Amino acid sequence: MTQIFAYIAHKDGVADDTALELLTAAAAIAPNAPVTAIVAGNAPQLDAVAEALAQGFAEVWKFSSDSLAQPNAEIIRPVLASALPAGSIVLMGHDTFAMDMAPGLSIKRDVPFVSDVVGVDGLAGDVLTLVRQEYGGQVSAHVQTNVAGGAVLTLRAGSFAPAEGAGSGQIVDKSGEIGEPAMRRVFLEMAAAEVDDVDISKEDVLVSIGRGIGDEENIEIAQELAEAMGGVVACSRPIVDARWMNRSRQVGTSGQTVKPKVYLACGISGSFQHLGGIKGSPFIVAINTNPKAPIFQAADVGIVADILDFLPELTEAINGE
C-alpha cells in the first residue's frame, strides 16, 4: 500500500492550518492509507505540536534538534531523504519553507515533484492525476505522474477542506536520525516586517492598487478615492517591488493579512498569494480590464473597466453627493 507522509510546518508551538488539509489530500490520493505526520524543530515547542498532531494523524514522526530551532531545509532535507521508506509520497503545504526543501528532496529521493497542487483527480494504478494553475491563475492544467517509486507534492493552502482527525496516533521520536547536521546554511536572525504610520490591518476601507495603476504618479487617483471613502490606500506586490509604496502597505501572504469591511481591488489580477491576504474581507469589489483575472473569482462585485478612467469617476460621484 502507498505510504503517505505529511510534512507539517509550525510556528510558536502551533501546527500550520494546512495540517488537516494535507490529510484530506492524502485521502483523495489513497483513501485507506494511514498518514504519518512529520515535524521538525526543537523542544519544548515541538512536543506540543507533535501531541496536537497525534490527535489527527495515525502516526507522528518527531525530529528534534537545537539545530532545527529555526526551519532549515539544508539540515532536514538529507535527513528525510534517508529516513523515508522507498515508494512513499510526501505532502507539504506550498509555503516558503516547502519552496526551499521540496524540489531538492525529490532529486535526492529520485522521485517526481509536483508543486502548488490545487486538486487531486485520483490514482489509477500507479498514475496520479493532479490539478495545477499556471500563468498567474489564468489557466488550469491536469498533470500526471507515475508514483510507483514515490513522489513529493506541495499543496496550495485552502485548496482542500480540513479533515476530521482520526484521534490518538502514536508519536515516534526520530531525532536519532539527524546525526551531525550539515551546516552549509546557517540561520542568523529574523528581521521584522516594516512598520508604517498606517496599519492597513486595522482599516475598515482599503483602496488597494496593483499593476493596473500603470505609473507612480497615478497613485494619486487611488488616494483621492480613499480619502473620499474615508479609507486608506493599500497595494499588491508589484507596487512594492517597483518601490512606489512601502512593504507595510502590501496585502498578501508575504505582506499583511487584512479584514476591512470593504476591499476595493483596483487593477489587481489576484495571484493566490494576494488572495491569501484578503480571505477575511466580507465585501470585495474588483475592478480590472481583464475579465478573466482570478480576482473576479474571489470578489463579490466585479467591474470590467480601466481603473484610470473608473476611479476618478467614482471619486467625483462620491464627493458630489
Next chain:
Amino acid sequence: MDILVCVKRVPDTSTNEIEVNDAGTDIERDDLVYSINEWDNYAVEEALQIVDRVGGSVTVAAVGDDESDEVLRRAMAMGVENAMLLSGDAFAGLDGRGVATVLQAAAKTKGIDLILTGAQADDGCAQVGGMLAAMLDQPFASLVNMIEVESDKTLKIGREVEGGEQEISRIELPCVLSIQTGINEPRYVGVRGIRKVASVEIPTMDAAALGLTAEALAPQVERLDYFTPEVGAGAEMLEGSTEEMVAKLIEMLQAKGGMK
C-alpha cells in the same frame, strides 16, 4: 565571483490575457507578447550588481528554442558578457527536472561560484533552482531578497518568508539561489542597447554537446491538458455605462459600510 544566471522566455502575463485553445492542448499563442520571466530579470540585475561590487563575470543561460536568444540578448544589453543558448530537439517537452538537468550539465562546462535563477516562472512550479542545487550537491535558498558578499567563501542572504518577515542566513559558496522580485531595481533596457548586441554570436549547445541522453531528459511529470479554471460563486458583474456602474457601486458600498 563568476555567476551563472538562468533565464526563460515566457508569455508576459502582465500584458496578456491567457486563454486556452479550442482543443485544450495549449494556451492560445497567437498575438502573445513574450518577455524575460519577471523573476529572472531581477536575478540578472542582481548578478550585475554583485560583479560591480566585487568583480567577476556574469553568464546567462536559457533552455528553449531559437527565439530564446532574444532574452539572452536583452540580458547582454543590460551588461552581461557571456550567454549560452541550450537548445535542440531533445529539449522539447522537458519538465522542470529536465530543465534542471540541462542547466546542471551547462554549469559544469564553466567554473561557477554562484548560480541564480528566478524564484518561479510562468508555470509557477518554483522548482528548477532547488533541483539544480540538489543535482550539483550545493546548498540552496529560495525567495532570496537580499545578497551580501562576505568573502569568497560565504554570502549573507535574506529570504522572504510569510508575513513580511525576512530570514537572514549565511550560506556557503558555491551555491544556488532563487531570486524573489523586489530584490533590486532592474535597469532599463533601451532599444539602442539591444541594437548594440544584436549581432553578437551566442554559442548554442544541444544534448550531444552537453553529454545528455534522452533517458536523462525523459519527463517524470506530464501535462495532459489545459482548461479554464472553475469560477467559484463568482462576482456579481456590474454592467452598463460608467455612470450606471458608479451609481450602483456607491449604493452597494453604502450598504456595506464602505463609506464614511
